Amino acid sequence: MDSPSAVDFEVVILGAGMSGLCMAIQLQKAGIRDFVVLEKSAGIGGTWWDNRYPGAQVDVPAPAYSFSFAPNPHWTHRFADAQEIHAYQQRLAEDHGLLPRIRLGHAVVEAQFDAAAGRWRLSLDDGSALSARFFVCSTGPLSRPRWPDIAGLADFRGRLLHSARWPADVDLAGRRVGVIGTGSTAAQLVPALAAARARLSVFQRTPNWVLPRMDRRYGRLDRWLVRRPAYAALARHAWVQVLELGRRGFDEGTLARGLMTRTAVAHLRRQVADPTLRARLTPSYPLGCKRIIYSNDYYPALALPQSELVTAPIQAVTATGVRTADGREHALEALVCATGFDTVRPLAGLRVMGLGGQTLDEAWRGGPSAYLGLTVPGFPNLFLMLGPNTGTGHTSTLLFIEPQVGHALACMQRVQREGRRWIAVRAGVFAAQDAAVQQRLAGSVWSHCRSWYRDENGRIFAIWPGFTGEYVRAVRRPDETAYELG
Known part of the structure; x- marks a missing residue:
C-alpha cells in the first residue's frame, strides 16, 4: 500500500x-x-x-x-x-x-x-x-563530481573548488591557483584562468592528445539559414557525418587515424616552442584511448610565464598548497579539482x-x-x-x-x-x-x-x-x- x-x-x-x-x-x-x-x-x-x-x-x-x-x-x-x-x-x-x-x-x-x-x-x-x-x-x-583521492585534501585552508560545482562568486584573478587534472575540462578552464591573470600550477598525471578546435563565429546569414528546416537538417546531418569520420581514427591502421595523429603532433609542435615542455605534453598511449581534447588555447596557456606544468606526482595536499614527490611545496591560494565525475x-x-x-x-x-x-x-x-x-x-x-x-x-x-x-x-x-x-x-x-x-x-x-x-x-x-x- x-x-x-x-x-x-x-x-x-x-x-x-x-x-x-x-x-x-x-x-x-x-x-x-x-x-x-x-x-x-x-x-x-x-x-x-x-x-x-x-x-x-x-x-x-x-x-x-x-x-x-x-x-x-x-x-x-x-x-x-x-x-x-x-x-x-x-x-x-x-x-x-x-x-x-x-x-x-x-x-x-x-x-x-x-x-x-x-x-x-x-x-x-x-x-x-x-x-x-x-x-x-x-x-x-x-x-x-569525483574528488581526487589525495591525502590531506580536506586540510587545505585556501579556496577548494570542483569544476562541476563552480560558485558564481569566485574571483581568482591574480591568485596563485593549482589545477589538478588535464582532461577536457581543464583544457577549457586553464586558458580562462590564465586570461584572468591567475598564476597557475597545473598538475598533470598523464598528457592528452589535443587537436585544433575548428571554431568560428556565426553571422546573420548562418542564423537566417538555420531557421530554414531543410538547411538546419542538412547542416546537422553533415556535421554528424564529419564526426563519424573521426570515429575511424580510433581504429588501428586507418587513414583517419594517421591523419588525426599527425595533426595532433603538428598542433603541439606549432603551439609549444620549448622542446622540454613539448616532450612533457606528448602522450605515450595511442590517440583515442582517453577522450581527445579540442583546443586552440590550452597549449599557449601552459606556455605563459605565469603558468607551470607540474608532472611530478602529487604526494599530498597541505594546508597551504600541494607537495609533490620531488619534495617541492607548491604554495597555493586556491585549488581546483578538474577531476570529472x-x-x-x-x-x-x-x-x-x-x-x-x-x-x-x-x-x-x-x-x-x-x-x-x-x-x-x-x-x-x-x-x-x-x-x-x-x-x-x-x-x-x-x-x-x-x-x-x-x-x-x-x-x-x-x-x-x-x-x-x-x-x-x-x-x-x-x-x-x-x-x-x-x-x-x-x-x-x-x-x-x-x-x-x-x-x-x-x-x-x-x-x-x-x-x-x-x-x-x-x-x-x-x-x-x-x-x-x-
Missing part, C-alpha cells in the same frame, strides 16, 4: 538534463501527459547546470548538439558555450510547456519495484512519496530495488552494464538514459539520446497496449549483448590505457564500441522477443 501522501504518475523522470527533457517532450507527443520530472538541482540543465566553470564549452559542433526536432537558430559559435546550451535547454522546456511538470530541488533516495502492482514506489529526500508505472533515470554518467557509480545515493529485492548495486557488482545501455534484467519498467556502454569519444550524446527515448517509449506503449503490468529484458538476451560489446572492446584502443571509460578492474563500461549508426539501428525498434512481460 502507498502511504497516504503518495502521488501516482504514469511516468517519473529523474533528471532535467538533455535526456530528461527529450523524454518529457516525446511523452507529450505520444499523448502521455501523466508524468513528472524530478530534478535535484535548483534549475534545469543537468550537466550544463553543474558545469559553469569559466570557459565551459561543448566539444562537438553545435548543430549536432541540438535535437533533430528542435534546431537552434541562436548559436553564436560553432562550438557553443555552457551559457548558450543552458539557454537552449530552457527554451526547450518553455516551448514545450514542461516547466509546470518539473519539480526542482527534489531528489529520489529510494526506488522499489512492486511486482504485484507493476509500479515503482519512490521515496524523496523531503519525506514525500511518489508512485509510477515507469521510472526513467536520465541522470546520465556525468552527474556526481563518478562514472562508475552515477546513481550512488539512490537505492534502486528490483524483483526479489535485488538492488542495482548488487546487479552491478561486476561493473555497470545494461541491455543496449537501457534496461537491466530484474528491474522491470526501469529505463536508463545514456546508461552503460552508450558513451562515445567522437560525437554528440544527443544522437544516442533520441533513439534511446524512442526505444523506451515503445516499450511503455507495448505494456499499455497489451494491458500488462511490466516489461523487462530477458537475462539471456542481456548477457549475450553485453558479452558481444565487451568482446568488441577487448583489444580496442580504449583498452590500452587508464581512463574514466574503465572501472578499477579494467572493464570498459562507458564506451559504445562501434559507430553511431550501429547503435541507432540496434535501438530504433525494440525486439519484442528480447523482452518478457508480466
Whole structure:
C-alpha cells in the first residue's frame, strides 16, 4: 500500500538534463501527459547546470548538439558555450510547456519495484512519496563530481573548488591557483584562468592528445539559414557525418587515424616552442584511448610565464598548497579539482530495488552494464538514459539520446497496449549483448590505457564500441522477443 501522501504518475523522470527533457517532450507527443520530472538541482540543465566553470564549452559542433526536432537558430559559435546550451535547454522546456511538470530541488533516495502492482514506489529526500508505472533515470554518467583521492585534501585552508560545482562568486584573478587534472575540462578552464591573470600550477598525471578546435563565429546569414528546416537538417546531418569520420581514427591502421595523429603532433609542435615542455605534453598511449581534447588555447596557456606544468606526482595536499614527490611545496591560494565525475557509480545515493529485492548495486557488482545501455534484467519498467556502454569519444550524446527515448517509449506503449503490468529484458538476451560489446572492446584502443571509460578492474563500461549508426539501428525498434512481460 502507498502511504497516504503518495502521488501516482504514469511516468517519473529523474533528471532535467538533455535526456530528461527529450523524454518529457516525446511523452507529450505520444499523448502521455501523466508524468513528472524530478530534478535535484535548483534549475534545469543537468550537466550544463553543474558545469559553469569559466570557459565551459561543448566539444562537438553545435548543430549536432541540438535535437533533430528542435534546431537552434541562436548559436553564436560553432562550438557553443555552457551559457548558450543552458539557454537552449530552457527554451526547450518553455516551448514545450514542461516547466509546470518539473519539480526542482527534489531528489529520489529510494526506488522499489512492486511486482504485484507493476509500479515503482519512490521515496524523496523531503519525506514525500511518489508512485509510477515507469521510472526513467536520465541522470546520465556525468552527474556526481569525483574528488581526487589525495591525502590531506580536506586540510587545505585556501579556496577548494570542483569544476562541476563552480560558485558564481569566485574571483581568482591574480591568485596563485593549482589545477589538478588535464582532461577536457581543464583544457577549457586553464586558458580562462590564465586570461584572468591567475598564476597557475597545473598538475598533470598523464598528457592528452589535443587537436585544433575548428571554431568560428556565426553571422546573420548562418542564423537566417538555420531557421530554414531543410538547411538546419542538412547542416546537422553533415556535421554528424564529419564526426563519424573521426570515429575511424580510433581504429588501428586507418587513414583517419594517421591523419588525426599527425595533426595532433603538428598542433603541439606549432603551439609549444620549448622542446622540454613539448616532450612533457606528448602522450605515450595511442590517440583515442582517453577522450581527445579540442583546443586552440590550452597549449599557449601552459606556455605563459605565469603558468607551470607540474608532472611530478602529487604526494599530498597541505594546508597551504600541494607537495609533490620531488619534495617541492607548491604554495597555493586556491585549488581546483578538474577531476570529472563518478562514472562508475552515477546513481550512488539512490537505492534502486528490483524483483526479489535485488538492488542495482548488487546487479552491478561486476561493473555497470545494461541491455543496449537501457534496461537491466530484474528491474522491470526501469529505463536508463545514456546508461552503460552508450558513451562515445567522437560525437554528440544527443544522437544516442533520441533513439534511446524512442526505444523506451515503445516499450511503455507495448505494456499499455497489451494491458500488462511490466516489461523487462530477458537475462539471456542481456548477457549475450553485453558479452558481444565487451568482446568488441577487448583489444580496442580504449583498452590500452587508464581512463574514466574503465572501472578499477579494467572493464570498459562507458564506451559504445562501434559507430553511431550501429547503435541507432540496434535501438530504433525494440525486439519484442528480447523482452518478457508480466
